[in-house]
Amino acid sequence: MEANNNNVRLHGMWASVYSKRVEYALKLKGIPYEYVEEDLMNKSQALVEHNPIHKKVPVFVHNGKSLAESLVILEYIDEAWPTHTPRLLPEDPYERAMVRFWANFLTYQLPPSAKKVFFCSGEAQDEALQELHEKMTLMEDEMIDLIPKDESSITAEGLGILDIQLVTLFAAHEAQEEVLGKKIVDQEKHPLIYSWVNALKNLPVIKDSIPPHDTLVAALKQWS
Ligand SMILES: N[C@@H](CCC(=O)N[C@@H](CS)C(=O)NCC(=O)O)C(=O)O
Known part of the structure; x- marks a missing residue:
């Protein structure tokens, strides 16, 4: 039923890949919303009350009812506003299940490896980067039917949950690479992911809400 x-x-945080996902879904579907920027070192009472289990962003509140976990929120938005396009999940049950499988991979497998690359140093960092690259290779090999092959087919009107997850995860890769001095999204190692991420980053709806490169570099230097 349409909401x-x-x-x-x-409730989000400007640099959170998870809250950016929800922001993109709402913008793409043209759903008006109020945004509350959270200070994760000093979380608001509302955030803690609406997400008592994890106390993390994003928190989504719809007519007073709250939801946590980016993937749960994205699926909810798709179901609660069924006439708003783009649809984030395919109609066909098998395709839908496959997209959900990879959406889980992109939420629970890739980010922990990416985080380790950032918060480790020396040998541990090299191992984390190798682990991340192995997962990206698995994606290129196994997710092949779901990866767009032609950049011109990537349009704001056709974006789905996997596009949103990929671009939020890697939108800051150039700033991260500048800070780390290491390649994260490497055109030679992962050409399909590289072209996919760059085509997505160039869509105005995405480009306009990626924080400026220098702001990202400064923040990453402070956090790493
Ligand atoms: N699995 C969660 C991850 C959310 C998450 O890790 N949020 C981070 C910001 S990127 C957070 O709120 N961290 C605050 C904390 O851990 O206290 C999702 O998909 O929404």
């Missing part, structure tokens, strides 16, 4: 009388609020 109506909507009052939508998103």
